Amino acid sequence: MTIAVSAAIAVVEFAVHRGSELWAVDLAVYRAAGAALSDGHSVYASPSGKLPFIYPPFAALLFAPLSLPSLPVAMIVWNTIEAACLITVIRLCLQHCGMQGHRRRLGWAAGSTVLALPLTPVDVDLMAGQVNTMLVLIVLWDLLRSGARGQGIGIGIAAGLKLTPLIFVVYLACTGRIRQALWAIGAFGATIVASFAVLPSDASTYWFSKVFRINPVSRPQNSYNQSLRSVLARLLGTARVTEVWLVAGSVVGVLGLGAAVLLYRRGAPLAGACLCAFTGLLISPISWEHHWIWIVPMLMVVGTVAWKARSVVAWTVVLVSVVVFTARLFWWGVPHQAAGELHMSVVQQLFAASFVIAGGVMMGWTVWSAHRSRTSFP
Incomplete structure (x- = not known):
């Protein structure tokens, strides 16, 4: 069922979004890096007119096969994988939310994935051919297999593909899982060693230069950037x-x-993971709309509490969050030029910071509710 539903989603996304401005924009970058790797060129020498490859060189090894088929074929294959990852993420969440039965979880996960498609982070992730859902799956699978041998390795590998999962290494340490944090550091280090062994020049370029650039592809005030740094730039002008x-x-x-950490220690590992992820999104220098794919497991956490507690407030949080993360407020009625983004009205400021505000509210409500409610959190 997972492959069939995933392939159907990939084909529909292809038919709906092909020709749009964002269609395959990130997959094209991955393919260019893969082609450069195959041709013996630097993965950081971007062809004219394309976005630069800003990932660790280890990621280029994953992306190399994507350069072999045509772009349309690669897009459908890649989005089939991404959709399958999203189904698996939701199935994992359902398991930790208490749903019994493998087939029942799989059916609900497939249906929920279809319902999640209008969410901006999900839609843009698939439209652009991004890698975020795969990273969420790796991190969640690793975090939720409590006590398993080698826990932390997945997080380290994910960080080797994209640096943002490194915050989960800190999270592991802060929750007292020191051995798991060391496993993560070791796995992350292994990806760096592998990069220097296979791509010594690119590894040197990235780890001694590019990694220190906090603004490699965009101006800080960019309205599409849903991070604290971008909000501060627009507010301060x-x-x-x-x-x-x-x-x-x-x-x-x-x-x-x-x-x-508080939620983890209260027996809510899924909620703790989501709050850690949201924290990373807020403090990261750049958090594009598709980076907020963590809204999917977060909605499942809040939705589970709303269902168990029959809470009007919790359902309100869920519904408002769904609206905000679907409406794309920062796309409409907000300037997208460098000068205009520094001189916004109050309403435009709110629209431009919609994910940051909604994410902060969800985090605050989750902590407050976990402290006051008798309902257990997943």
């Missing part, structure tokens, strides 16, 4: 917000990780 962002990000990082 200047792109030079590094110092303020570092202070504010440190505060948010400590509070967010603290809340995630």
Whole structure:
């Protein structure tokens, strides 16, 4: 069922979005890196007119096969994999939310994936041919297999593909899982060693230069960037917000990780993982709309509590969050030019920060509810 539904989703996404501005924009970058690797060229020498490859060189090894078929075929194959990952993510969440029966979970996961397609992070992830859903699956699978041998290796490998999962290494350490954190560090280090062994020049370029650039592809105030740094740039009317962002990000990082650790220690590992992920999205220098794919497991956490507690407030949080993460408020009525983004009205500021605001509200409600409610969190 998983492959059939995933392939159907990939074909529908292909038919609906082909020709749009964002169609396959990221997959094209992955393919270019894979082609460069096959041809013996640098993966960081982007062809003119394409976005640069800003991932660790280890990721190019994963993307190399994508350069072999034509772009349409590669897009359908890749989105079949991404959709299958999303189905599996939801099935994992359903298992930890208490749903019994493998077939029942699989059926609900397939149906829920179809319902999740209008969510902006899901839609843009598939439209652009992104890798985010795969990373969410690797991280969640690793975090939720509590006590398993080698726990943390998945997180380390995910970080080798894209640096953002590194926050989960800190999360493992803060929750007292030191051995698992060391496994993650070891696996991450192994991806770096492998990169230097296979791609020594590109590895040197990335790890000694590109990794220190916090603004490699976009201006800080970009309205599509749903991170704390971007919100601060628009609020303060200047792109030079590094110092303020570092202070504010440190505060948010400590509070967010603290809340995630609290939930984990109260027996809510899925909720803790989601809060850690949201913290990472808030404090990251760049969090595009598709990076917020973690909204899917977060909605399942809040939805489970709403269902168990029959809570009107919880259902309100779910419904409002679905609207915000579907409506694409920062796409409409918001300037998308460098100067205009620094001079927004109050309403435009709210629209441009919609994911940040909604994510913060969901985090705050989750912590507050877990403290006051007798309903158990997954």
